[in-house]
Amino acid sequence: MGGMPDRDFRVPSGCGITGIMNRRGRTFSGEVILSSICNMLERGNGLGSGFAAYGIYPELKEYWCFHIMYQKAPSKDRVEEYLKDHFRVVHHEPIPTKKVRSLEPVPILWRYFLEVEDGGRDEEDFVVRSVMEINGDVDGAFVFSSGKNMGIFKGVGDPDAIGEFYRIHEYEAYIWTAHNRFPTNSPGWWGGAHPFGILDWSVVHNGEISSYGTNRRYLENFGYYCTLSTDTEVMAYLFDLLVRRHGLDFETVGNVLASPFWSQIERVEDEGRRRLLKALRITYGPALVNGPFAVIVANSNYMVGLNDRIKLRPLVAAVKGDFLYIASEESAIRVVCRDPEDVWMPKAGEPTVGKLEEDG
Amino acid sequence: MKEVVIDARGLHYKVLNDMVHRAIGEGVGRIVLENVAGQRYIGDGLKEEVEIVIRGTPGNDLAAFMDGPRIVVEGNAQDGVGNTMNGGEVIIHGDGGDILGYSMRGGRIFVRGDVGYRVGIHMKAYKDLFPVVVVGGCAKDFLGEYMAGGLLVVLGLDGKDELVGDFVGTGMHGGSIFIRGYLDERTLGKEVGVTEPDEDDLTLLHRYLEDFCRCFDLDLGEVLRKPFLKLYPHTHRPYGRLYAY
Numbered sequence: 368m369g370g371m372p373d374r375d376f377r378v379p380s381g382c383g384i385t386g387i388m389n390r391r392g393r394t395f396s397g398e399v400i401l402s403s404i405c406n407m408l409e410r411g412n413g414l415g416s417g418f419a420a421y422g423i424y425p426e427l428k429e430y431w432c433f434h435i436m437y438q439k440a441p442s443k444d445r446v447e448e449y450l451k452d453h454f455r456v457v458h459h460e461p462i463p464t465k466k467v468r469s470l471e472p473v474p475i476l477w478r479y480f481l482e483v484e485d486g487g488r489d490e491e492d493f494v495v496r497s498v499m500e501i502n503g504d505v506d507g508a509f510v511f512s513s514g515k516n517m518g519i520f521k522g523v524g525d526p527d528a529i530g531e532f533y534r535i536h537e538y539e540a541y542i543w544t545a546h547n548r549f550p551t552n553s554p555g556w557w558g559g560a561h562p563f564g565i566l567d568w569s570v571v572h573n574g575e576i577s578s579y580g581t582n583r584r585y586l587e588n589f590g591y592y593c594t595l596s597t598d599t600e601v602m603a604y605l606f607d608l609l610v611r612r613h614g615l616d617f618e619t620v621g622n623v624l625a626s627p628f629w630s631q632i633e634r635v636e637d638e639g640r641r642r643l644l645k646a647l648r649i650t651y652g653p654a655l656v657n658g659p660f661a662v663i664v665a666n667s668n669y670m671v672g673l674n675d676r677i678k679l680r681p682l683v684a685a686v687k688g689d690f691l692y693i694a695s696e697e698s699a700i701r702v703v704c705r706d707p708e709d710v711w712m713p714k715a716g717e718p719t720v721g722k723l724e725e726d727g
Numbered sequence: 728m729k730e731v732v733i734d735a736r737g738l739h740y741k742v743l744n745d746m747v748h749r750a751i752g753e754g755v756g757r758i759v760l761e762n763v764a765g766q767r768y769i770g771d772g773l774k775e776e777v778e779i780v781i782r783g784t785p786g787n788d789l790a791a792f793m794d795g796p797r798i799v800v801e802g803n804a805q806d807g808v809g810n811t812m813n814g815g816e817v818i819i820h821g822d823g824g825d826i827l828g829y830s831m832r833g834g835r836i837f838v839r840g841d842v843g844y845r846v847g848i849h850m851k852a853y854k855d856l857f858p859v860v861v862v863g864g865c866a867k868d869f870l871g872e873y874m875a876g877g878l879l880v881v882l883g884l885d886g887k888d889e890l891v892g893d894f895v896g897t898g899m900h901g902g903s904i905f906i907r908g909y910l911d912e913r914t915l916g917k918e919v920g921v922t923e924p925d926e927d928d929l930t931l932l933h934r935y936l937e938d939f940c941r942c943f944d945l946d947l948g949e950v951l952r953k954p955f956l957k958l959y960p961h962t963h964r965p966y967g968r969l970y971a972y
Binding site for chain 2: 406407409631634677678681696697698699701702710712714715
């Protein structure tokens, strides 16, 4: 047989994902998401965990915040030189961590609050380009979070250890998502843990994207370069492309990424809708995501859950008051919300959308 | 009958299931599990005559390989209930998840609410082993996928639009599915035919529906008021011509 034992190793299991949003924008402690993700320890194997948190940097919310990991000190010097050339560095500091013995060795972790000096109308594209340049050109350096007033925290370890390491319980956010990894097709390394992010997008993903090659080549046409050796990366860039740049709503994005089969489209009675579905499949063929997946995607205003079109990974949603919950397992919701008003399993390919409605 | 109550809060599934096994070993006939939150493999492989009542949300693979006990879930269950189950009974008062009844070979599962995708996938019957799944609500896509034997019933008691999802019975080559109400034939897999149930079918159906209604305190007459459709496989070897030797 031969082959690489680590690369060829396959386990028929899945990761765990969970997300909690307060739709009024009221922040709550990271303790809550920790309880939720740690209810699903069985879904991971210690090779990656992470958190995305929205609303955590209110004092510096107008600045882009880059979380960067360095595998060696010289890469840090190179990146900092790059940042000084391209941005005004308002503030920078190590990402606060706590020593957790089981996680050694850890990369150098630093965060930078940045202002684009003459960004003009293309400020977001400029930031995307900068992230691509650093991740593509500087060996051993990875920008793993690049939004405003949000941050991604991730690494190789169980979610309880990674949570303790990043002191997740000390943050307050109005959207939290978390991931517990069971890597099957790609290496378990710090940059490859979830969430994946670009600008204020974050994605946690359970499954595997068998259309990765097609999606990756398609995204390159739009200036997105995949550098993190994990299929989920394409999901973050597809959302940025389709929602921010092409202006599609989430229902339409669901029809692109998890489009109905041709046989199902033929059956749609409403002619306008049938033509729309057809047009989307034709226009966005290379953006169709094949393979089993359940994802929770967030940005500053939304949290969205989505399944592949034939529901090959689990996803459950619930609401109570201003809170929306989405998770791989109902138990991960029940441990933090005993009596939800409604609990349901979203239909395959139909997004579950939580929208931020801030008080007057 | 000896009865015990176990508080499952914060217990790992292995610890919880060890406690269940120990109680059964001590001759307990009824075990009530409180505050269950996602613990997997409850009831797995058990052969004893025992009743396990679950309060909270049991984790995946509930009653897998089970061969005897009766499990009552007061809320919802997650994925993989009755995986390769051989005998006994699972009663779910809420909803069931995906792949409920996966490769089930005997016993029965009654669900009052809805179920997820691929329910009854690869169910099979052999000699006197005859698995039965009755769903009070609706089922999603791929119901009875690759079904090889046994009985699947979907009642749609809660009046929702879609009784079953798409691709019903894809790859089905044995057993039967009964649907209470209307069905768009375009949602059927290629391997499936539709007919009206005959006398024998109705006798079989009544037997299980009587028990189902007793379990959930429903009126059998009311349930039987709507007509049923029977789905059956066209052939026992749908892929026989696909492979060359």
